Amino acid sequence: MTLIEPLPAADAPCAPAATHAIGPEAASSVAAALKALADPLRLRMLSAIATDPRGESCVCDLAELAEVSQPTVSHHLRTLREAGLLTSERRGTWVWYRIPAPRRSAVAALLDAFAPAAVEGLDPATGSPAEPVAPVPDDLDDRITHLAEELAAEMPELEDHLVLAIVRESFTALARTARITAHLVPLTERFARQRLADIARERGAGAPQVLFVCVANAGRSQLAAALVNQLSEGRVVARSAGSAPATDVHPHVRSLLVEIEGEGATAERFPKPLTDDAVRAADVVITMGCGDVCPVIPGVRYEDWNVGDPALASAEGARAIRDDIAGRVRALLDTLSPADS
Structure with missing residues (x-):
């Protein structure tokens, strides 16, 4: 089975397949929510409310996130509320905001999965793309095999084949996100040692x-x-x-x-x-x-x-x-x- 389907011939008739794209009404609703989120301060406010241990935040707390006027803070909160991302309740002098239950999982996915992924790959100091991945050394496989042999000798209580499997799995897992391969072997050693220690502990105390x-x-x-x-x-x-x-x-x-x-x-x-x-x-x-x-x-x-x-x-x-x-x-x-x- 090929991973990439061949392109149709140039003279082939256009016959688009049935689509499972999001419907127009749902797309409009999602687009409105994304438009409401398309502001750094609003995103920070939403994050502050989502992570507040009280489950809600007071407008007085949110105003401290940036040096802007109170009307500006109120405008951003109203935008989030109109998009259905927040609810509000006045108690005495202050207004309190919380994320409605039906939206909590979506907000969690945005802040805990999408946001780190969007930031990943950029240099934190400049905001520019990070350095490209370095080429893999020719002797890397031999070095990984040698590392497995050394760890197996140090941990005779664990089977050799298990140690080799853990070392290779550890290397593969770390290599997926590595930009600089020169450090992969020492990082693999540390990660594999930890995993092998965990396995040994599971068998003992x-x-x-x-x-x-x-x-x-x-x-x-x-x-x-x-x-x-x-x-x-x-x-x-x-x-x-x-x-x-x-x-x-x-x-x-x-x-x-x-x-x-x-x-x-x-x-x-x-x-x-x-x-x-x-x-x-x-x-x-x-x-x-x-x-x-x-x-x-x-x-x-x-x-x-x-x-x-x-x-x-x-x-x-x-x-x-x-x-x-x-x-x-x-x-x-x-x-x-x-x-x-």
Whole structure:
């Protein structure tokens, strides 16, 4: 079966197939919603409301997002409300806004899947396309095979064929988003070591383990894992992964990770794809804006944290998100102990 169908002959009659395109009424409705969203401040307001732990935001909070007049803020909120993306309620002096239940899943998809994908591939400093992918070295396959042999020798409790499969799977998963192949082998080694450790833990025991999952694994899940490792002082092991991992940790987040872990430890952090063995090894799986992407494993505790995405926030906003995550991490650690593993 070919992946690309041949073009019809030049003299072939035009006979378009039946289409499943969106209908005109639905298209008009969607276009109106997209038109309402076609403004950076309105998108930021919607994001602030969607991630507010109260489930709603006061107009006084939203006015702090930008240095604009109150009538301008009211205009943008009215536009979102008229498009059906917000509802409002006056309580005393202030008006409160929330996302109506029928629109929450659509807004979540926009903010947690489409927005990171739209930003991905651009240089954060310039907004220009990032550097192109480098060519793959000729000896890459030999280096991956040699790496698998080394790891198999270090982990005799795991079967050689399993180690080789995990190493090759890890390389393939990371290569999908890699721009610079020169770093693929050391990144594959780190990722494969983590996966093999998870498999070994599933077969044995150890400290309680928490897995944080978001879409890109470039922001909040990385911060959460670093904070667990710091605040638990080794009592709890934290991992992170992404349902659609980015190519690198976002610069705003990397600077925060340096403050938490130091420059050397931060170099070890890179976006990783979600794997079943990581979920099975975890005592707690915490999703952060990625929806129902995690396989449900009996005996694993699941939570969902509704926090903003620091990769889409300002530097100040990223710090506020870090503080929010830190508070949640402290509460989580109070529920974990070595006896939970």
